[in-house]
Amino acid sequence: xxxxxxxxxxxxxxxxxxxxxxxxxxxxxxxxxxxxxxxxxxxxxxxxxxxxxxxxxxxxxxxxxxxxxxxxxxxxxxxxxxxxxxxxxxxxxxxxxxxxxxxxxxxxxxxxxxxxxxxxxxxxxxxxxxxxxxxxxxxxxxxxxxxxxxxxxxxxxxxxxxxxxxxxxxxxxxxxxxxxxxxxxxxxxxxxxxxxxxxxxxxxxxxxxxxxxxxxxxxxxxxxxxxxxxxxxxxxxxxxxxxxxxxxxxxxxxxxxxxxxxxxxxxxxxxxxxxxxxxxxxxxxxxxxxxxxxxxxxxxxxxxxxxxxxxxxxxxxxxxxxxxxxxxxxxxxxxxxxxxxxxxxxxxxxxxxxxxxxxxxxxxxxxxxxxxxxxxxxxxxxx
Amino acid sequence: xxxxxxxxxxxxxxxxxxxxxxxxxxxxxxxxxxxxxxxxxxxxxxxxxxxxxxxxxxxxxxxxxxxxxxxxxxxxxxxxxxxxxxxxxxxxxxxxxxxxxxxxxxxxxxxxxxxxxxxxxxxxxxxxxxxxxxxxxxxxxxxxxxxxxxxxxxxxxxxxxxxxxxxxxxxxxxxxxxxxxxxxxxxxxxxxxxxxxxxxxxxxxxxxxxxxxxxxxxxxxxxxxxxxxxxxxxxxxxxxxxxxxxxxxxxxxxxxxxxxxxxxxxxxxxxxxxxxxxxxxxxxxxxxxxxxxxxxxxxxxxxxxxxxxxxxxxxxxxxxxxxxxxxxxxxxxxxxxxxxxxxxxxxxxxxxxxxxxxxxxxxxxxxxxxxxxxxxxxxxxxx
Numbered sequence: 001x002x003x004x005x006x007x008x009x010x011x012x013x014x015x016x017x018x019x020x021x022x023x024x025x026x027x028x029x030x031x032x033x034x035x036x037x038x039x040x041x042x043x044x045x046x047x048x049x050x051x052x053x054x055x056x057x058x059x060x061x062x063x064x065x066x067x068x069x070x071x072x073x074x075x076x077x078x079x080x081x082x083x084x085x086x087x088x089x090x091x092x093x094x095x096x097x098x099x100x101x102x103x104x105x106x107x108x109x110x111x112x113x114x115x116x117x118x119x120x121x122x123x124x125x126x127x128x129x130x131x132x133x134x135x136x137x138x139x140x141x142x143x144x145x146x147x148x149x150x151x152x153x154x155x156x157x158x159x160x161x162x163x164x165x166x167x168x169x170x171x172x173x174x175x176x177x178x179x180x181x182x183x184x185x186x187x188x189x190x191x192x193x194x195x196x197x198x199x200x201x202x203x204x205x206x207x208x209x210x211x212x213x214x215x216x217x218x219x220x221x222x223x224x225x226x227x228x229x230x231x232x233x234x235x236x237x238x239x240x241x242x243x244x245x246x247x248x249x250x251x252x253x254x255x256x257x258x259x260x261x262x263x264x265x266x267x268x269x270x271x272x273x274x275x276x277x278x279x280x281x282x283x284x285x286x287x288x289x290x291x292x293x294x295x296x297x298x299x300x301x302x303x304x305x306x307x308x309x310x311x312x313x314x315x316x317x318x319x320x321x322x323x324x325x326x327x328x329x330x331x332x333x334x335x336x337x338x339x340x341x342x343x344x345x346x347x348x349x350x351x352x353x354x355x356x357x358x359x360x361x362x363x364x365x366x367x368x369x370x371x372x373x374x375x376x377x378x379x380x381x382x383x
Numbered sequence: 384x385x386x387x388x389x390x391x392x393x394x395x396x397x398x399x400x401x402x403x404x405x406x407x408x409x410x411x412x413x414x415x416x417x418x419x420x421x422x423x424x425x426x427x428x429x430x431x432x433x434x435x436x437x438x439x440x441x442x443x444x445x446x447x448x449x450x451x452x453x454x455x456x457x458x459x460x461x462x463x464x465x466x467x468x469x470x471x472x473x474x475x476x477x478x479x480x481x482x483x484x485x486x487x488x489x490x491x492x493x494x495x496x497x498x499x500x501x502x503x504x505x506x507x508x509x510x511x512x513x514x515x516x517x518x519x520x521x522x523x524x525x526x527x528x529x530x531x532x533x534x535x536x537x538x539x540x541x542x543x544x545x546x547x548x549x550x551x552x553x554x555x556x557x558x559x560x561x562x563x564x565x566x567x568x569x570x571x572x573x574x575x576x577x578x579x580x581x582x583x584x585x586x587x588x589x590x591x592x593x594x595x596x597x598x599x600x601x602x603x604x605x606x607x608x609x610x611x612x613x614x615x616x617x618x619x620x621x622x623x624x625x626x627x628x629x630x631x632x633x634x635x636x637x638x639x640x641x642x643x644x645x646x647x648x649x650x651x652x653x654x655x656x657x658x659x660x661x662x663x664x665x666x667x668x669x670x671x672x673x674x675x676x677x678x679x680x681x682x683x684x685x686x687x688x689x690x691x692x693x694x695x696x697x698x699x700x701x702x703x704x705x706x707x708x709x710x711x712x713x714x715x716x717x718x719x720x721x722x723x724x725x726x727x728x729x730x731x732x733x734x735x736x737x738x739x740x741x742x743x744x745x746x747x748x749x750x751x752x753x754x755x756x757x758x759x760x761x762x763x764x765x766x
Contacts, residue, residue: 155638159542164659166667236670246641251659252648254641254668255538258629265635276547276634284549285637287619287678295670 002028002271005053005091005115007082007106008098009033010041012202013120013146013263017095018049020268023280028271031091034082034098035061043068053089055081082106087113093271095146096121099204100328101321101370104128108363111141118270120146122221126324128366129224130316143225144270149218150225151266152244152257157226158274160249168222169246169254171238172298173198175209178239182302188341190334198241198261207331211344212298216309217327220320223313230314235306237296242285259285304345312352317359319352321366325373326351330381339381347377385411385654388436388474388498390465390489391481392416393424395585396503396529396646400478401432403651406663411654414474417465417481418444426451436472438464465489470496476654478529479504482587483711484704484753487511491746494524501653503529505604509707511749512607513699526608527653532601533608534649535627535640540609541657543632551605552629552637554621555681556581558592561622565685571724573717581624581644590714594727595681599692600710603703606696613697618689620679625668642668687728695735700742702735704749708756709734713764722764730760 004021008014014033021028032053035042039061046054046069054069055076056062062077069075076084086094086106094110095118096103103121110117112135119125125132125143136143145151149170157165176195177185193210194203201209208214219233244266246256259265260283268279300307305327312319330347333339339347351373358365387404391397397416404411415436418425422444429437429452437452438459439445445460452458459467469477469489477493478501479486486504493500495518502508508515519526528534532553540548559578560568576593577586584592591597602616627649629639642648643666651662683690688710695702713730716722722730734756741748 155636157542159657161658243639248668249659251651251655251662252642252645252665252667253538253652253659256626256639256641258637258639259635262635268634269636272634274542275544276632276636279634282635284635285631288680291678293676293678295674295676297671 001026002093003031003091004028004093004095004271005032005085005089006030006095006097007034007085007103008036008096008121009045010035010038011097011099012200013095013097013267015041016264017097017267018045020264020271022049024277027277031089032085034085036098039065046070046073053084055085079105083109086110087115091115093118095267095270096124097146099123099202101127101324104132104363104366107132108135111135111139114139114141116142116144118144118146118267120267122147122217123324123328125224126217126220127321127370128363129220129320130360131363131366133224133227144273145221145225146266146270147218147221148261148263148266149245150221151269153222153226153247155257155269156245156247156255160247160255162227164250165226165228165232165247166250167232167234167248168226168228169234169236169248170215170218170222171236171241171243171245172212172215173209173239173241174237174298175212175214176206177210178237185342186340190337193334193341197239199263201263203335204328204331207334207344208327210341211305212303213305213309213327213344213348215298216306217324219306219309220313230310235298237298239294240290242287242290242293305348308345308348308352317357318355318361318365318369319357321361321369322351322355322373323348325370326377329374329377333378333381343381347381350380351377384409385476386414386474387411387476387478387654388415388468388472389413389478389480390417390468390486391419391479391504392428393418393421394480394482395583396478396480396650398424399646400480400650401428403647403654405432407660410660414472415468417468419481422448429453429456436467438468462488466492469493470498474498476501478650478653479507480529482506482585484510484707487515487746487749490515491518494518494522497522497524499525499527501527501529501650503650505530505600506707506711508604508607509600510704510753511746512603512703513743514746514749516607516610527656528604528608529649529653530601530604531644531646531649532628533605534652536605536609536630538640538652539628539630539638543630543638545610547633548609548611548615548630549633550615550617550631551609551611552617552619552631553598553601553605554619554624554626554628555595555598556592556622556624557620557681558595558597559589560593561620568725569723573720576717576724580622582646584646586718587711587714590717590727591710593724594688595686596688596692596710596727596731598681599689600707602689602692603696613693618681620681622677623673625670625673625676688731691728691731691735701738701740701744701748701752704744704752705734705738705756706731708753709760712757712760716761716764726764730764733763734760
């Protein structure tokens with residue numbers, strides 16, 4: 001029986017994680033969850049999935065729901081609450097599915113508490129990859145990927161040696177606007193951007209897919225998760241999202257992982273690793289129905305965010321932190337209707353150009369730069 | 384340093400195996416080779432690759448070349464010679480790349496001598512899979528696949544558990560006549576049949592590809608190599624031969640192995656397993672150049688041999704032996720211009736229908752049935 005705690009229970013990955021756990025009551029036990037703003041859904045989850053420990057984001061919500069939750073559920077709130085969910089309970093695995101760099105602190109606490117981390121929160125690795133991976137090494141903690149691309153690579157690497165890897169090949173759908181030219185992007189709406197062709201995901205990651213910043217963040221995530229230089233990471237456009245990613249080895253052999261676009265597969269693999277379990281109610285991959293798989297090269301002029309990410313990753317230090325914070329802030333402004341789609345790129349470009357670089361930032365440096373970058377983007381872009 | 388002996392040095396797999404060995408003189412040492420009819424090439428190989436032990440097929444060739452081979456090379460001939468190459472030397476690995484069921488005896492000797500077997504001779508497993516695999520288990524000998532499809536599956540299974548496999552998916556190019564209807568096949572020539580669209584291989588296997596008996600034999604080979612029921616083995620037409628085969632797991636995840644159509648990759652992997660080595664002078668897979676991968680369902684009416692193989696495999700006993708022997712004989716007759724292309728299928732159909740079934744044939748039974756089947760096909764088809 002694996003005991004699981006879950007940061008970000010009401011999000012897209014969070015709800016699917018709860019379904020996977022519920023499908024295998026003989027294998028998994030839910031220890032703790034954190035809930036963000038969606039208190040209504042959170043309350044339903046508490047009743048249905050019976051975690052022993054729950055944290056909400058705000059004190060007001062805590063006060064409001066304290067009497068609604070069953071007596072045997074311990075309720076917390078705020079930053080301290082996140083720490084309780086991440087580290088102070090009996091869970092073997094922490095599934096980190098919160099959004100954005102707020103996931104960093106709890107991840108580090110969980111690492112230090114010796115928990116295996118199933119990491120769906122790529123921003124944590126992008127903003128502070130050097131700290132997270134060195135702490136994981138120090139505490140002998142395993143980081144298991146949940147992103148479909150990184151889970152694919154992780155699966156392709158089973159039984160293989162990292163020194164024999166020639167290249168990691170991340171596939172990209174190209175997002176909502178993959179068939180548009182750059183000139184068509186000027187007046188696209190939030191609604192347009194939220195229509196992902198293949199995957200049903202949260203709003204932030206869907207916008208990140210449309211800008212291809214999502215792939216950029218994944219490149220940096222792959223760099224840290226698999227200890228791979230950026231020169232050995234490639235991105236390939238693959239519109240069907242059937243091959244989730246690939247690994248090329250030094251002998252020319254390429255191993256790929258394929259599947260339907262369903263996040264439950266990588267979520268479940270992270271929870272069952274190194275084993276696999278029957279996936280319930282699952283439509284299986286049918287290559288006959290699909291018939292063809294397409295591949296093409298993503299243009300770095302068309303997808304500037306991908307270019308920014310490769311550059312920020314190679315420069316290292318605080319560059320990825322700024323890249324991520326500027327992107328989070330800009331996407332949030334775009335979703336609020338305050339800036340246009342192409343201004344997301346402009347925000348990140350400006351922020352990267354105007355920050356005070358630190359080569360080996362501490363956790364405090366990162367938190368400070370993250371805060372400053374968000375403020376900078378807000379003040380530059382919203383007049 | 385791994386010591387290697389090689390049955391069938393002058394064939395397509397044989398020559399490529401020698402190239403792989405020569406590319407890594409620090410890793411591999413050639414102990415022994417067997418040579419068939421191509422004595423001229425064999426003599427060149429003896430000079431160039433310096434095996435310590437050589438066997439030729441015929442006494443006449445032995446007598447003729449005895450004075451031409453260097454003094455430090457031990458020369459043998461005939462069945463006894465094959466045994467010397469297979470079992471009586473210091474090799475760690477035997478690469479079995481002879482053609483047809485003649486590979487069976489030496490393979491069993493090598494297994495009993497405790498050598499790892501790199502098996503390119505699928506007929507050995509088809510004709511006597513139950514004996515070969517049970518002997519391998521008894522002598523704790525590993526059977527490593529060299530066929531590109533089985534090497535692909537073997538690579539996909541690294542770090543995985545067989546009990547978690549849902550399905551093996553063998554891909555098939557469809558061979559020389561994949562774009563022809565059945566009605567177009569009546570008058571095709573040997574020359575037409577030998578034009579394989581993707582792979583450069585020996586004559587017998589190229590004809591087997593055109594009839595898709597090759598895929599049928601591979602289904603039976605996969606059944607034995609991976610201990611998989613026929614219900615869990617699928618065949619998919621994939622015209623580009625880029626995905627060499629796939630494994631679907633119980634959680635819906637599919638792992639595939641991809642590469643250029645180059646037998647040196649699976650040959651080398653069998654020799655370096657569990658490690659990988661840089662492959663010299665190798666064109667790497669470029670999915671951008673290829674652009675698209677296609678998949679479709681092979682019709683069992685169009686490719687009758689595939690149907691025969693599935694049926695023979697499921698019936699078991701002597702059926703696969705008859706399937707293989709009839710096919711070998713019929714292909715040989717076709718290559719000699721004695722029967723037409725579609726008569727290959729008819730020969731196999733007739734032979735399967737008219738043999739005396741044995742449920743658990745001994746090695747002697749198999750050799751007897753193999754001989755009888757060849758004779759039957761010859762007498763039925765050539766008037």
